Amino acid sequence: MTESDATTDEPAEDDAEEFDPDPERVELLRKVADDVRGETSESKQLANILYRTSDLYDEDEETTPEEIVRNVKFILEVNERGGLGR
Secondary structure (H helix, E strand, C coil): CCHHHHHHCCCCCCCCCCCCCHHHHHHHHHHHHHHHHHHHHHHHHHCCCCCCCHHHHHCCCCCCHHHHHHHHHHHHHHHHHCCCCC
């Protein structure tokens, strides 16, 4: 990485390649999500975050890391408020 690369807000050219479709990674992330999902709100949150993260590698999903971060923030805010109904 050159000094100019480090100072811009532009993603590096090879950043997009990190999220190429990867069915094995999708399966692993979703399996872990299923394993950690429990009755507590924290385990449900973690499972939801893992599922959203797996979407980066799912060729049928169109999402970006930024969209996932926004979604995770929403999940955490909803939990803080006590749910969607409040």
